[in-house]
Amino acid sequence: MDKIILHVDMDAFFAAVEQRDNPKLRGEPVIVGGISERGVVSTCSYEARKYGIHSAMPIFIAQKLCPNGIYVLTRYSRYKEISLKIFEILREVTPLVEPLSIDEAYLDLSQSNFKDGMEAALFIKKRVYRELGLTISVGISYNKFLAKLGSDWNKPNGIMVINEDMIPDILLPLSISKIYGLGAKSVKKLNNMGIFYIRDLYELPKNFYFEYLGKWGMEIYDRIRGIDKREVIIEKDRKSYGKERTLKVDTEDKEELLICLKDFCIQISNDLIMRSLEGRTITVKYKSSVFESHTRSKTLNYYTNKVEEFYKVCEEIIEGEDFTTGIRLIGLTISSFKENTIEQLTLF
Structure with missing residues (x-):
């Protein structure tokens, strides 16, 4: 790969921090978020996900699905404290770090002492676990879209390399919901047309993408062919x-x-x-x-x-x-x- 991009994503971050700080919660279905009727789930442990609970779900629905779950109030300042330490480790690997959220980032290794993506990923995973007791999943590829896809491939505590010679075969069986930039409305629209997998979309002509997906259609066309020209941006000009x-x-x-x-x-x-x-x-x-x-x-x-x-x-x-x-x-x-x-x- 000419360029090496990593996408790192903490595993069930808020819930994992709660389980780290309180060993009694380990192995339990932990749901982090507001506990009032207006509350929503921020994150839940993998044990809770077995009950169908997910982020942004109203708490009252989560309580119906998992009445025996352990519901914990969000401690954002604690999560940020841990996040700062994680990002310190990431910036030891490369100065080119683009934070996406408190627990997720892209890394570009072009200015790094690490020239091998797997070596960098193992370094990050080892440091985060040894120093913070948490697991992190890493995707390695030559662009952002594929790196992010890789980090989600075998969570939790996963690692996945996607090379150019794996494209497009590795993408074809995936749901179109896995395509970055394709929103829920567009997915539903395509599903209604009988398009459920990237394989279905891949076979369609270029003009279809523009006509049915608008100005972002050509980016979707490129992404499912392994093309994503977005650069890792150290800090966006946020106002x-x-x-x-x-x-x-x-x-x-x-x-x-x-x-x-x-x-x-x-x-x-x-x-x-x-x-x-x-x-x-x-x-x-x-x-x-x-x-x-x-x-x-x-x-x-x-x-x-x-x-x-x-x-x-x-x-x-x-x-x-x-x-x-x-x-x-x-x-x-x-x-x-x-x-x-x-x-x-x-x-x-």
Whole structure:
């Protein structure tokens, strides 16, 4: 392979961290997420997946499928703490790391001391397990699409190499839902036409892709032929980082709102630290029980990624508001970034 791309994906990350921190949970069906009626599943252990539970499923449905499951509240700050350590290991392998989420990334080995994908993958898996007690699955190929496909091939704790000489045969038997860029609506549309597998799609002429799949059709045409020209991007030019939450019960209690905002401050601070970014515009958003949206912003005269600095502004904003109705949604966004670089200071 001319280019070597790795896709790394932690196995049931949130649930795995809970099982790591509490050995009593190991081997048990662990479901992580909100435990209220409005809650949804963030992640579940592989033991829970046997019951048909999956991410984004409403908690009340998960409880019906697995009443004996162990339901755990999300501890995002803990997961981010572990994630930062994982990304430190990844950046020891190559500076070309593109984070996709807290537990998933692409790596390009073109600037790495590792010139063999398998050697790099085994190094990552060994370090993550030895230092953090967690397993990670790795896909190795010459482009992003195939690397991501490889990491999901034999989870958990899997590893898969997809070479050019395996294309297209290895792809043909797969469901079209495995094609990156093909959304649920497009999959359903194609299924209704009798197209269920990549083999069915592969045999169709080029003009079909454009007519039925729109502007992304030609990318789909290329991907199922092993072509994906996307580069690994170290950091996308993201304008803001934000979090928001719909509350279980509408409230006018400022302390309750500040508890949510404190959690957001921690999550966003960790995101920025991981990406060596600092921001200076803090925006609090809230939506009333009558669905009126409001935003309040403050721009500091300095850049920061510190939790306490963000939270101080949140306190000022919330304390200055006069809520006449209950609040059903609260959110926080940080923007106006600069890269956090260390300056060389003179002696004087």
